[in-house]
Amino acid sequence: MKLTTVTTIRGTKNSRRARLAANTLVLGALGATAAIGVASAGSLSLGASSVPHFAGALVNQSSRSLYVLSDEKGGALKCTGSCLSSWIPVEVSTSVTKVSLGAGVRGKIGFVARGKSKKQVTFNSYPLYSFVGDSGVRQSHGEGVKAFGGTWTLVKAAATTASATPFAASATKPPTTPTTPTTKPDPPTTTTTTPAGGGGVSY
Numbered sequence: 722m723k724l725t726t727v728t729t730i731r732g733t734k735n736s737r738r739a740r741l742a743a744n745t746l747v748l749g750a751l752g753a754t755a756a757i758g759v760a761s762a763g764s765l766s767l768g769a770s771s772v773p774h775f776a777g778a779l780v781n782q783s784s785r786s787l788y789v790l791s792d793e794k795g796g797a798l799k800c801t802g803s804c805l806s807s808w809i810p811v812e813v814s815t816s817v818t819k820v821s822l823g824a825g826v827r828g829k830i831g832f833v834a835r836g837k838s839k840k841q842v843t844f845n846s847y848p849l850y851s852f853v854g855d856s857g858v859r860q861s862h863g864e865g866v867k868a869f870g871g872t873w874t875l876v877k878a879a880a881t882t883a884s885a886t887p888f889a890a891s892a893t894k895p896p897t898t899p900t901t902p903t904t905k906p907d908p909p910t911t912t913t914t915t916p917a918g919g920g921g922v923s924y
Contacts (some may be wrong), residue, residue, distance in 0.1 A: 765813055766841065769825030769878035772859045775888055777825060779876035781851065784858035787811060789847035790831065792871035794883055796833040796846050804869040810841045811849040826878045828886065844876055847884045864888065 765782065771777040772786050779787045788808070792799050800808050812835055813820075820830045820842060831843040841848045844872030852873070866873045874887035 724816030765811070765817070766821035767826055767842075767844075767878075770859055770876065772861050772875060775861055775864070775875050778861075778888070779826065779828075779849075779878040780858075780859065781811065786850045786855055786861055787844075787849045787876050788863050788873045788875055789844070789849065789876055789887055790851055790869065790871045791887065793848050795843075796831070796843055796847060796848060798833060798845065798848060799870050799910060800839070800848070800850065801869075807853050807868075808850040808863075808873070809853065811851065812839045812841050814838060815840055816881075827881050828878070829881070839847050845874070845880060845883045847886055849876070859880060902913070 767787070768780055768782070768784075769777050770780045770784060772780070772785075781787060790800055790808075800810070813832070815838055817840075822830070828845045831846065832840040833843055834846055835841045843849065850873075852866075854862040863873050863876055864875050872887075872890075876886055877888060880886040
């Protein structure tokens with residue numbers, strides 16, 4: 722698969738320039754038909770959010786957590802077939818050339834082809850997905866799942882390299898309180914001494 726990079730629109734919530742640019746992209750999308758799961762031109766924006774135990778995680782414009790698969794580094798798509806029923810690619814139509822990025826998002830945006838009419842958005846070369854197991858915003862039920870040839874992890878929005886992109890599950894999950902095994906003390910050992918018989922007592 723050919724991986725391409727794009728120019729992104731970066732800004733903050735208070736940035737007039739970012740709002741104007743986003744509005745321009747939205748106007749360009751009017752009249753376009755978007756399939757379910759595919760963002761129309763100008764409708765896709767990515768931001769950073771505080772997912773519980775994963776501060777600064779990458780989310781989409783609906784505050785849904787986004788994930789990457791470890792074996793797809795470099796844009797090599799491995800999630801196909803039945804995988805797509807659990808992991809939903811973040812896709813846009815082939816006409817989209819820009820993605821709006823909110824404050825705290827520092828990674829490089831790119832695209833990888835997903836058919837003739839759509840392409841999947843990548844972040845630091847990793848294709849992005851949402852997880853069907855997340856029923857609401859800022860959830861992380863897909864974090865650390867091992868399936869379809871690799872491990873699924875949330876994305877660090879501030880990461881600028883591929884190696885720093887996935888959250889390390891072992892470092893970010895809340896620590897487990899160790900349990901101290903309860904052992905029953907051994908009963909005390911009683912020694913009984915029996916005097917030796919015979920001989921009697923001499924006077």
